[in-house]
Amino acid sequence: MAPSQAAKLLPMLLMAVVALPRGLAVFNSEELLPYVELDEAAEQLRRSLLQSSGGTVQSQSEAARAxxxxxxxxxxxxxxxxxIGSxxxxxxRQTPTQRPPPKRGNTPCPNDCSGVGQCQxxxxxxxxxxxxxxxxxSQPRKRPCWxxxxxxRDLGWHNYTEWSHSRCAGICDDDIAMCYCPPETKYGRIExxxxxxxxxxxxxxxxxxxWxxxxxxxxxxxxxxGAVKYEDLFGRDGWxxxxxxSFMCPCRIDGRIGSLCNIAVEMFCINQCSGRGDCDQGFCRCHAGWYGHDCSRRRAGLPTNTPPxxxxxxxxxxxxVTPPVAAxxxxxxxxxxVRPxxxxxxxxxDFSTDILQYRIERAHCNYRQFQHGNLTSWIGYxxxxxESMLHETFLASEHRTFDPEEADYFYVPIMWACLFDVYGWNPLPRWPKEVHGPRPYGAAMMQLETVRWLNATFPWFARRGGRDHIWLTATDEGACCVFKDVWPGIFLSHWGRTEFPHTSGSQYHADNxxxxxxxxxxxxxxxxxxxxxxxxxDPKKDLVVPAFKRTEHFRSSPYVGASPVERSIFLFFRGDLRLAPGQDPECKYSRCIRQTLYNRSRAENWRxxxxxxxxxxxxxxxxxxxxxxxxxxxxVAPGDGWSPRLEDSVLHGCIPVIIMDQVQVVFESILDMPSFSVRIAQKDMLNIISILKAISADQVQKMQDNLAxxxxRYRYLGVKMAIRDAEHVVTQHRExxxxxxxPNPGVQYAASPVDDAFSTLMQWLYARIPEIHGTEART
Structure with a gap:
């Protein structure tokens, strides 16, 4: 490509970085292939963009001084x-094989899905x-307001007195049970x-x-x-x-921002439809010829060089967008x-994109959103x-295959945790819809219905009784409540409770x-x-995996290049203690561990x-x-179930002190946990100070060395946004x-996805192929 052609590329490159904060705009030239072929002039342009955005391009002399x-x-x-183990x-040690071109389907759908659906x-x-x-x-499938x-419209403001999240005093969008001002008002909805x-x-x-x-x-x-004055809503000066x-209703639905909820922005979809479709509040409307939940698949016989x-x-x-390698x-x-x-x-x-479309709260069920100027931003913890991040990681991963016949495993991305955010406010989604049980019941029934749909539609679940199917249950008590017909599968959760029989430990009635x-x-x-x-x-078939934490969450850690500081705090915990009167009268939350230690620390002046x-x-x-x-x-103590305190500890180089009997923490079944943590039985927790004081300085140093x-393995870098967040934090520390x-111990991994949490999962799954398939691992 001639320099003049590279100059023509400049506006497109600038557009790709203009909305990014400093340090995040690292343009990946590989994503342009095969649409353009960068020459030396274009590469110089890439480097200048990288430098202007806060990135670092080191010269050989600089590298020599580092x-x-x-x-x-x-x-x-x-x-x-x-x-631990093998x-x-x-x-x-496996031998890589050549990646084949992706499988491309060409089976038409009835009536072309009536122009509103997406053909698989x-x-x-x-x-x-x-x-x-x-x-x-072509058939209506509604979610009416309560x-x-x-x-x-509402059946009568005074005919029924009960409140519901989806009860509507205006007009209802009964596709998703969202309420708007009525059409007779100036800013009412007109269908x-x-x-x-x-x-x-x-x-x-x-x-x-x-609300x-x-x-x-x-x-x-x-x-x-209701709770808002009539005039504040429907009066001359009302909303x-x-x-x-004079009064503002909250604007929290996805795709709309601003105090008047009148600014349209991009909505959240899984991997933003790979840049191959339009996002409708969680549902990808793929461009012609593209298909799949993430629109990454191209129909057979059509060209693939259409730019996203x-x-x-x-x-x-x-x-x-993280470009899917397999596509x-x-x-x-x-x-x-390589396998798996x-x-x-x-x-x-019904079990996936519907839940995203029903969520209404744009900050629910995901890790990112779009703000003013369509700037991609992180959602607070x-x-x-x-759930959404791991789905995107599987879709983008080099381990993904489009051929189910060669698959070692099947990932089933139902919105188990997202359902907890929308369940109960409306008769839909519920399975069965006439039963309003606790949230774990709703999620378990949805999962059971998913298996029934899999068996009615595809042959692969029944082939091995579901043993090669992977499920994520990211809610407080994980997979405790799944149906026995689903249980042979592989469950990823944050909760490694092993005792049996067991009962719910939740003090929140809706989650019991x-x-x-x-x-x-x-x-x-x-x-x-x-x-x-x-x-x-079950540690023989399941895995406790880390919660997702962006690198900014542990920006002060020496592992990402922060200046090491003296570890002068002997023991640390900050979090929910449920101390407000009447909040937890039976002291059920955290098995009463957090509260007991807090009260003892106050009584004995531990601080x-x-x-x-x-x-x-x-x-x-x-x-x-x-x-x-x-x-x-x-x-590291439980909350209402799992708590991400182990991740907080490890990511900061703080030695975890685990107190929760018969509960495995993240990766405890596959890593040498005693070499970098301390476990104390619940019966001995009041002796925590004397137990920790008895650990020698040499033992402490060994545990710190092992944490590095x-x-x-306790963080995820499988999507572009997470990688750039890590690069941004590391760049700040470098500057x-x-x-x-x-050169802090462990800092070589600061912005590298090598052996991260997802890679750890892949390594573990590969070793289990012979057990799952009943054969030797294929290479």
């Missing part, structure tokens, strides 16, 4: 430090968005005219009435299920009528591949963020899986089909005597990451250190 950072591992033995080495060309199955159903997406009449083609957007979207329900009617009579209203949207019309998508046709980024091969189901929308329920859809009492048949976790910081946000203040980096020991050898990365 302090020596330990190298990344090269041999299987180096990769497998502090692992699961790690075989993955690194491998099988000729229509996947329909919320509001539509049937084999060709107490809604046939005109999408598409009768007879308009399916999928036609409304004439006017309207202002939302989410805005009237406390009185027009005459001043009290409305039992639904005034250009600048972020190459032209939507450059703001670039930071949020490359022909393969180029990684032309060779993972097939990712396009799960029926979300306990269930791993011990409620008895009978229904014809399951054989007798559901508990007899679920929690009474298996433990919550003054030993510099122990143990409390909640009000009693232990300061920067959380810095406090962890200044701590020698960190308490495993910390990277503060005169342009060089501090």
């Amino acid at each position: 302090p020596a950072v330990p190298p990344l591992p090269q041999t299987p033995e180096e990769h497998c430090a502090l692992t 699961w790690c080495g075989p993955y690194y 060309y491998d099988f000729g199955i229509c996947y329909c968005p919320a509001g539509y159903g049937g084999a060709d997406c 107490r809604m009449d046939s005109n999408k 598409a005219p009768p007879g308009a083609p399916r999928g036609t957007p409304p004439v006017r979207a309207g202002r939302p009435l989410y 805005c329900q009237p406390s009185t009617d027009e005459l001043g009579n009290k409305v039992m299920w 639904c009528n005034a250009d600048v209203p 949207d972020y190459m032209g019309s939507k450059p703001w998508l670039e930071p949020a 490359e046709d022909p393969p180029r980024t990684k032309p060779q591949r 091969y993972i097939y990712v189901y396009d799960v029926k929308p 979300n306990a269930y963020a791993l 899986y011990g409620t008895g329920i009978y229904h014809r859809d399951h054989d007798g009492e559901w508990l007899d089909q679920t929690s009474r048949t298996h433990a919550c976790f 003054e005597k030993y510099n122990v910081l143990l409390g909640d946000q009000a009693t232990v203040q300061g920067d959380y990451s810095l406090l962890l980096s200044q701590s020698l020991f960190c308490l 050898k495993v910390w990277f 503060k250190n005169g342009g060089f990365l501090r």
